[in-house]
Amino acid sequence: MTAEEEVLERIKVIISERKDEVGEVVEKDAAILTEDLSVSYHGRVAIEDISIKFRRNAITAIIGPSGCGKSTLLRSLNRMNDLIPGALVSGKVLFNGIDIYSRDVDPVYIRSRIGMVFQRPNPFPMSIFDNVAFGLRVNGFKLTKDELRKRVQEALVKAALWDEVKDRLDAHAYSLSGGQQQRLCIARALAVEPEVLLLDEPTVSLDPISTSKIERLLVALKHDYTIIIVTHNMQQAARVSDYTAVMMPDENLIGRLIEFGPTKEIFTSPKDSRTEAYISGRVS
Amino acid sequence: MGYLSSEQFLRSVKRRRAQDKLFMVVVLAATLVSTLALIVIFVTLSVESVSFFTRVSVIEFLTGTKWTVLFADKHFGVLPLLNATLMTSLIAIAVAGPAGIAAAVYLSEYASQRFRNFMKPVIETLSGVPTVVYGYFALYFVTPNFLRAFWEDLSIHNALAVGLMIGVLTLPIVVSISDDAMKAVPYDLRLAAYSLGSRKIDVVFRVVLPAALSGVVASIVLAFARAMGETMIAAIAGGFRPVLSFNLGESMQTMTSYLAQVATGDAPHGTIEYQSLFAVGLLLLVITATLNFIGLKVIRRWEIRY
């Protein structure tokens, strides 16, 4: 058996161990959907004509080779692209039916409803408690001290970090390990109580144990949140996601969505030959 | 590039090691020379001060409220000079601190890259202006045309004008170091704050400034040390009146201005006037060197943080 076949075999095992079944995403089930979404940087098109439905209370993985525009797509879902000089978005992104790029929508509000976790853990240089409370404070939640403490605790519990930090909430966030820091970042995002959580390769910088902790955490969270995760790790996508979107650069290096559907189908019977090649590691 | 034979390889390693060593020696020498200069100055001041302190007790020097060394009835209390130095420096920091931090926030967080690149050298030029120019500006413009508009019986030599002008002089120190500290805050942290629904003002005041705090504090400490050492402005616009007063509108002599007055006069060797120079100089050196040391220590802290 070649290495590629072995990889495919492992993924098939992972997939076959998953009991849950999902159907096609219909519009009324989509928390976020995009229509002909394109993004360019300084006039150079990075992704084009992406139309995709992200199902509510499910995990959607975005996979594809480096530079195909996964992060770009993710950032355009909560208007983080607004902060990148030269970025221009066209097409539509509907969040609960509202076009988030329409002129009367406040991007700050959108970001408080659609949270984000980044590739590298990036806690603020302050205490663990203040990190989690940050979003509550800037969003002007009028909370008493006890309510604030309660919300921070809830977020840390959800992020499966509470037991490890409950005795040292005042410790500096940098005193945590990388994996703990990333869970802190997840807690920080959850504290604001968003509907959607975007994660851009949240486990690449982590060890296997931290990674599997975060994977289990995401699966647990999907009952309350809509989760969209960019990952380079095929097995991770196979383990956690319900749906998978495959992106690929075309001949002009413009990122396109080449395939989207239930993860099982994408990994076991892809329609596009490039998908299989990518999953097995023949292209990267 | 071809492969090296093992012999060539060894030779090139040896050569590079020698280069490394040479470089280290040069750098070490440079470090030693500057350290040596400081030590020589410190020792010279100390030695001369010893003769001063055999004639005047340290207690009298540090706690006395009259400084009349150049008069017939001599008193050697340094407090009037120290007070004038602290007052003018505090005024300077009251100006340079808030204005400098505000300017740094603007440059680092709001200004376009182009404007920042244009403004930074302009601001740094402010500290390149010969301080004698600031001194005359304070004396002939700031006091008569500006300050007297609000404060009619202001003395022509006064601590306020000195402090304000030193404030302008030290502004670039605060702007430059604070701006660097804020720019050094990783962009990641700003993005994280935005992704949680922050507005720009929250990003600046809740993330960037707190993260850059030690750099900002260091900039203030270093500016304060520089303000205490400023001589020309104090000598020209502050006058040579060693009185212990808290009235900013009065003429008062700072430590530096006393040094300038005596050193440019002709106090003969061995006289108490001559020796007092070194005692005051030593005190000034100790205070400013301590402040500089603290400031640089604090800066180092934010440099290793990220």
Ligand SMILES: Nc1ncnc2c1ncn2[C@@H]1O[C@H](COP(=O)(O)OP(=O)(O)OP(=O)(O)O)[C@@H](O)[C@H]1O
């Ligand atoms: N800030 C930016 N400014 C200009 N061009 C950018 C910027 N960010 C991304 N791009 C370009 O857009 C394209 C897509 O980049 P993007 O980061 O979205 O890819 P990615 O799929 O996330 O890659 P990776 O897997 O390496 O993270 C690339 O060609 C990249 O050069």
Ligand SMILES: [Mg+2]
């Ligand atoms: Mg990316």
